[in-house]
Structures are given as C-alpha cells and as structure tokens.
Amino acid sequence: MTRPTLEAVAARAGVSRATVSRVVNGAANVKPDLRTAVMRAVEELGYIPNSAARSLVTRRTDSIALVVSEPPSRVFSDDPFFSAVIRAVSQQLEAADRQVILMLVSSAAGHARVERYVAGGHVDGVILLSMHGADPLPASLGRSRVPIVSHGRPASSLPVPYCDCDNHGGARAAVEHLIAQGRRRIATIAGPRDMTAAQDRLDGYRAAMGAADRPSIVAMGDFTRESGTTAMQQLLADDPEIDAVFAASDLMAIGALGALRAAGRRVPDDVAVAGFDDIGLASFSEPPLTTVRQPVADVAACIVQMLLGDEPPTAPVILPTELVIRESA
Amino acid sequence: MTRPTLEAVAARAGVSRATVSRVVNGAANVKPDLRTAVMRAVEELGYIPNSAARSLVTRRTDSIALVVSEPPSRVFSDDPFFSAVIRAVSQQLEAADRQVILMLVSSAAGHARVERYVAGGHVDGVILLSMHGADPLPASLGRSRVPIVSHGRPASSLPVPYCDCDNHGGARAAVEHLIAQGRRRIATIAGPRDMTAAQDRLDGYRAAMGAADRPSIVAMGDFTRESGTTAMQQLLADDPEIDAVFAASDLMAIGALGALRAAGRRVPDDVAVAGFDDIGLASFSEPPLTTVRQPVADVAACIVQMLLGDEPPTAPVILPTELVIRESA
DNA sequence: CTGAAAGCGCTTACAG
DNA sequence: CTGAAAGCGCTTACAG
Numbered sequence: 020m021t022r023p024t025l026e027a028v029a030a031r032a033g034v035s036r037a038t039v040s041r042v043v044n045g046a047a048n049v050k051p052d053l054r055t056a057v058m059r060a061v062e063e064l065g066y067i068p069n070s071a072a073r074s075l076v077t078r079r080t081d082s083i084a085l086v087v088s089e090p091p092s093r094v095f096s097d098d099p100f101f102s103a104v105i106r107a108v109s110q111q112l113e114a115a116d117r118q119v120i121l122m123l124v125s126s127a128a129g130h131a132r133v134e135r136y137v138a139g140g141h142v143d144g145v146i147l148l149s150m151h152g153a154d155p156l157p158a159s160l161g162r163s164r165v166p167i168v169s170h171g172r173p174a175s176s177l178p179v180p181y182c183d184c185d186n187h188g189g190a191r192a193a194v195e196h197l198i199a200q201g202r203r204r205i206a207t208i209a210g211p212r213d214m215t216a217a218q219d220r221l222d223g224y225r226a227a228m229g230a231a232d233r234p235s236i237v238a239m240g241d242f243t244r245e246s247g248t249t250a251m252q253q254l255l256a257d258d259p260e261i262d263a264v265f266a267a268s269d270l271m272a273i274g275a276l277g278a279l280r281a282a283g284r285r286v287p288d289d290v291a292v293a294g295f296d297d298i299g300l301a302s303f304s305e306p307p308l309t310t311v312r313q314p315v316a317d318v319a320a321c322i323v324q325m326l327l328g329d330e331p332p333t334a335p336v337i338l339p340t341e342l343v344i345r346e347s348a
Numbered sequence: 349m350t351r352p353t354l355e356a357v358a359a360r361a362g363v364s365r366a367t368v369s370r371v372v373n374g375a376a377n378v379k380p381d382l383r384t385a386v387m388r389a390v391e392e393l394g395y396i397p398n399s400a401a402r403s404l405v406t407r408r409t410d411s412i413a414l415v416v417s418e419p420p421s422r423v424f425s426d427d428p429f430f431s432a433v434i435r436a437v438s439q440q441l442e443a444a445d446r447q448v449i450l451m452l453v454s455s456a457a458g459h460a461r462v463e464r465y466v467a468g469g470h471v472d473g474v475i476l477l478s479m480h481g482a483d484p485l486p487a488s489l490g491r492s493r494v495p496i497v498s499h500g501r502p503a504s505s506l507p508v509p510y511c512d513c514d515n516h517g518g519a520r521a522a523v524e525h526l527i528a529q530g531r532r533r534i535a536t537i538a539g540p541r542d543m544t545a546a547q548d549r550l551d552g553y554r555a556a557m558g559a560a561d562r563p564s565i566v567a568m569g570d571f572t573r574e575s576g577t578t579a580m581q582q583l584l585a586d587d588p589e590i591d592a593v594f595a596a597s598d599l600m601a602i603g604a605l606g607a608l609r610a611a612g613r614r615v616p617d618d619v620a621v622a623g624f625d626d627i628g629l630a631s632f633s634e635p636p637l638t639t640v641r642q643p644v645a646d647v648a649a650c651i652v653q654m655l656l657g658d659e660p661p662t663a664p665v666i667l668p669t670e671l672v673i674r675e676s677a
Numbered sequence: 678c679t680g681a682a683a684g685c686g687c688t689t690a691c692a693g
Numbered sequence: 694c695t696g697a698a699a700g701c702g703c704t705t706a707c708a709g
Contacts, residue, residue, distance in 0.1 A: 036687080067468050096431045378678070
C-alpha cells in the first residue's frame, strides 16, 4: 500500500487532476459540489500531496533554514540565549506555515553541507545566526538565489539584510546607569572580537565612559560563563579598586558574580554588575541581575518579515533595547 | 541567473543527460574522458542537482526526522541529556550522509505538522525521542510507509523497533551499590510515570530492594532538577532517617543534592546520592555524582543502523549501562 | 559504454 | 468553472 496520488483522488472524485489540485490548494473558483466531492475523496484516501513533486513545479519548499554558526554544545546546553532566539524564530516561522530546518555549523565540512543543502533547493530562505568574523556563509549562500537575512549585523562587508538590537545604545545605557549610581571605576568584560554584537557593546561602553571622561578598563571574554569568571578574576587582580562591571552578556555577568563571591566582594555593595541579554537566569542569579533586555521576539518577527515579506528588505532594522534594573546594580 | 540544470551541464560537456546523471551519481561505467569532461562542466557551472527533482524519481530524500516529544525549553536549555542524544544521533546521521531534520513536538498542532511533513515524503525515516505514554506519533506515522525507530522503549503496544539502554539493570546496579555501602534506608526519586525509562528504573530499584528484603520508599519527580529538589524535601520530611537516595536522572539527583545541602545534610556522610544518565554536570556537582552511565553514542549508532540498515530490524536492542562511582555514594 | 525516451507527482497557463 | 496538456529537473530501464 503506497500513498495515494492526486490521480487517485481525481479518479475517486470523478474530476480532473487540475480540479483536485485547485481544491487542495484552496483556489477560489471551484463549484461547491465538486469541492466537497474532492474533499471527501481526499479524506477517504488520506491524501497528502507529495512535496517533491509540488516543489519541483512551484519552486517552493515552504521550509526555511536557520543556520547557527556555533557548535552543538553551545546551542543546546551552554547558552540559553540561543534557545530563546531559536524558539522565537521557530514560532514566527510556524505561524507563517513554514518548516524550520535547524542547521548548526562549526566546521568547514558543515559549511559545505549547508551550502549543498541550500543550493539543492531544499529551502526558500536562510536565516543566519551568530556569525563570526569573516563567516564564509553569506558569500557561498549568495550564489544560490535564495533570500538571506542575518540575525545581527554581519561582520563581512557583504550587503546582507539584517535585523539587530541596538547593541551600542543598550551598552551605553547600562554603563550610564552605573555612572549615575556613583560608581568610580567601571570595567567591562567584552565578548569575542569576531562578533559584531561584542564590538558594538564594547563601543557603547567606551562611548559612555568617554562622555563621562573616564578611562576604559577592558577584559576579554567570549560570551561564556567561564570566560566571565576568568575575566573578573583578572580584573580584580589587575585593579582591586574596581567598583562596577558591565559584562557584554548575562552569562559572563553570572560568571563574574561567581568570581566576585569567591573573592569576598559583595554585589552590589562593593561591586555593581550589569549584564546584557536578559536571559531567564538573570532573574534567578544571586543577586538578580541588572541587565539590558534584547527584544528577542521582536527581532525574530522582524527577520521573518524581512525574509517572507513581499518586497525585499532594503535597509537594516535596529530595534531598541531596555535597561532592566534589578539588584546587582 | 538561475541555477544550472543537468541539461546545461550535458550541453556544455557534449554528452547526454543520462551520462551527466551517471557521473554525478558516481556510476562506475562511464569512459574516463567523458567523465572528466562532465566533471569539468559541473565545476565550471557550479552545478548542484535539484533535490526535489531527484527525490521525485528516486523516492529518497536523504533526510531523517529526529522527532522529540518535548517543548523547546526542555530540549534546549534544561536537560543536557537531550543535547547529548541529539548530538550523537546527528553525528551518526551525518556520517551516513543524511540530513537531520530536528522537530520538537509538544502540542496537537505539532503532531499534525510532523505527520504532514512525514507523509509528504520529506524524510526517509523517523527517529522518535522521549515519547510519553500513549504518544500518538507511532500510530499516525505508521500510516506513511516510512521506517521508524524509537530511542527508548515506547509505551504504546505498537510494535515500533527501538534501541534502549538497560534501564532496569542500571538502576538495580546503582541500588545494589548503595546497599553494599551499608545504607539502611534507601529511597528513590522516580521519573514521570508516562515514560518507560522512568518505569524501568523504578522497577530496577524495587527489584534490588526486594532482593535485599527492604521496603521501597518512592517519591515522584519528572526528570527535572526542580522536581528532584522538591521530592528530596518531601522525602526528608516524611522520613528523616533516610541515608541514601537513588534518583532516576542526574538532573533530579543534582536537585536532591541542593535540597540536602539546604537541610544541612552532608553527602555522602549523612545521605548517599546516586543518579542516572552521567550527563556532563555529574562530574562537576558538589560532590561529584555517582551515577549510571548511559551509552549515548552506542545507542545512537544502533538506532541509525536499525533505520538505515539493509534488513528491517526485528528485535529491540538493549545496551548495557555502566555504574560510575564518584563521591556522592 | 552511451543516448533517446518514459515517467516520478504535481501545478498552471490555455482553451473552452 | 473545468479539463487536456505541457512541463518542472531529474533517474533509469531499454536499446544499441
């Protein structure tokens, strides 16, 4: 028993294949009686259109690839931010009746795999997430005629449409808050150099510090919790007088919290800590984290709109962030 | 500029489409000079076969759906066990040159979506993960002619092939270890009733306790850390004399560790704790967790073999677990 | 070893 | 409003 085809439905309903196709695809102009006959046949036979045949002619697959340039360990377990973004994007895409194909790529073999997959016509569009530096994906995918939208500003100079939150402004607001609290020596724990979100947040920090005539104190991290701990330890060793830290991600801020606790510093009394992202954990840390909320759902909606909308996106879209003040600063 | 077709490659190489197809698909019998001519044309044109056209005739897609019956929050952030399984399965599938389509389903709409996707011929096979009780998926997917293999014994009576670890034996070994340590009152924190892994581990606990003539002490959890904390608190309240706990998952064991610490009990001095899974966190908990290691990679390899192997699987496969003794028991 | 031709299961102008 | 027919881009018997 193989799956029934359009042909079988047509035979059963006593109409042509064209009519069945119209009914199945919801075309308006079919007489009610024929329509019901077809629908009954579809029902009785359990007909579901063959997607390969359909997309061969329509040149659509109703699938969108969500390509994340990170290893599985980071996406699945380490960083809840990915989970939040993936969920938000998936939800938007499902609402638009598109299937999400999640592809993680963290190797050259992975790049080749994604490229073949996209070029083979498996998807109608690609969303790029967490690109690093000179990520080869925009260029290689650009060769297929498939629309691409990046989640976050891409580092490459290629004109890839993107939506991002206001990393610069968000960071600046957090640091200004620290300054307004009367903090004297405010350091930052920056994210990885090869990511624009990290660069922009660092720039925001510098802008706020510069405007207040303060010198910058920068430690490097890579957005992970461990790196936040290490960076904080180093900051403390280098300059014991530090009384505030702006970490470019919540995970790093939480790592910093641990290092401060281990060093016997009270937060926020001795050292104020602010993060970025507002992941779920930020409310549950000890103490709860003051942070910059990314509009995850809005960015996701924006990206899907850019990808699926009628007119191709022209300008990037930057969405505002929100400073969430809790107890750590 | 649209993507080149077989036709274009054939024209450029001066051969028929059949020959191009043979070269592209690695058929043996093509004269070397024609083969090189075709390969050059493929290279020059950047030809990549259209997958819809190909799978329309071959009836293959080289994609496998990995269907996880859990909400995104659990899969992405909460439980590292999923991450481990997904990674292991993906790796096996990629090694076999198959694309993994990850589908999370935690609603009726999700079920319908998956069913349509599979029935539409998008995938060559389905791997079911984390099924709960009377999961409707085996039945509804069974109607498509697509091979299915379950990760873990399914609860339903349908004859779905599966591979699982020895949940019963693993649990029993852990409890016997606790008994051998001279523990007197050994409780268990069980997993969700509607999952066979939880049932089997509970049975293993009971078997070991029964064999040693001890009464069972059972608290219910749902495999999450929070539930482990709650269950442990309740256990302590009900029976302060408890001196050992076997938790049916590491996450619950870690939750129990927290509850014990909060209650001022030392581990393992006052209360011994054993878990199940051996997730990465198990080595880093305070104290490091004695647990039952699941052969995640082996199970993944076995499942992929069952799905892709030449002959359809007949009997289920049960793989052995390993007791990993650390400091908590 | 190679090519002409049929056909996979759909959709969509085109007539009527 | 409906149907006959062409065609999407491949693969694969079938001849030669």
